[in-house]
Amino acid sequence: MNIFRRWWYQYKFRHHSVKKLFEPYRGEELVSLDCETTSLDPSSAELVTIAATRIQANRILTSESLYLTLSPPDSLDAGSVTIHKMRHQDLRHGLDAREALTQLLDFIGNRPLVGYHIRYDKTILDRYFRQMFGFALPNKLIEVSHLYHAQLERQLPNTCYDLSLEAISRHLDLPPTERHDALQDSITAALIYVRLKHGDLPALISPG
Template identity: 30%
Template sequence: MSLFAWLRPNHSPLTDIQRQRLAQLAAPVDWHDHNLRAQRWVVLDLETSGLNLNRDQVLSIGAVVIEDGAIDFAQQFERTLHQPDHKTSPSVLLHGLGPSAIAAGCDPVDALLDFMDFVGDSPLLAFHASFDQRMLARALKDNLGYKLQHGFLDVAELAPLLNPAVVLRDAGLDDWTACFGLQAAERHHASADALVTAELALILFSQARRQGLDSPLQLEQRLGNWRRRRQMSHSF
């Protein structure tokens, strides 16, 4: 499918340079059979104006890279997006992105192009990945007319899958980081949350290898079985 297959509503047309950058973005590759340690992963965290997937906006993007089995501190990403129609909401008490920070942010088109160029053909990791995936996909569609097709793994699912003896009901990132003795430098800050999520992911990947799961495909297959068992247990 063409990168331009989705229309870009309610926004000014892309400039020639932006269209060139969009056309040059790398397509995602098949990553399922790769070795976990060899795979380059982009660990993503978004700060948003709220939790409504259809109405709220992406305010900031933070990401770090796991490569060769370690966090590569030379590959980090952070952008605050300028959203001129953004209205201050209670979420500002969590992420601290007030009107002045949003007003000083980057053009969303350029910020999203920068981010997808940073991602390249790599899959993404996030905590509660379905939310980040859907918010990012909508931002890319609305601003660039781009359809997100990169693979995602959810660290919030990997943690209980690989640690069945740990009982944490409705566990969030704080719960799992505390479980493993990790500390975020600054919670609800996209870059800091991405970093601590990457640290947690490395612990989980190490556990996965010890359990004989050494590829994303094996993890996805085990996750599928785990989800089905949970659904069956909840149906009784």
């Protein structure tokens, strides 16, 4: 978000608690974010679950993670259940979207957001936020697959790489996960970020 738009939102929400969201972030924490949705089309997908995990330097605060389930959306059908494995009965105690997004805002504040395909998640969240609150999330985005690719390019320029979450995790020697859900994927993205920022990237080829 450019500086002029930030100023506009700070003025627009000058008497509202969300004003601080549009101030530049001065801290050192980040938040790893992931969402499960009813489809892979960000223009129409509806939120099913949201998860977020704080990162402090090389520490991932899993004990303080946020995990929210939403009420079953209208587009939840058998096809979408195959994507995220969340059925209507799993969401019967879910939050309405406004309450879930309010809790998410309280958790993330204006911290930078880390994730795998984070722009996909933010596109969907922004659609909800614009509809319900009148603004899109202003947070800076950090895509872990881009960080990973940039480091590999320094080893083997102009080479094709497998940038799937599973392949990145294997190459970085991260622990395997039994089930992918929003919380686990947010933690995995956080682990990738910390490993890339605070560890050595394993060589793609062994010296011989």
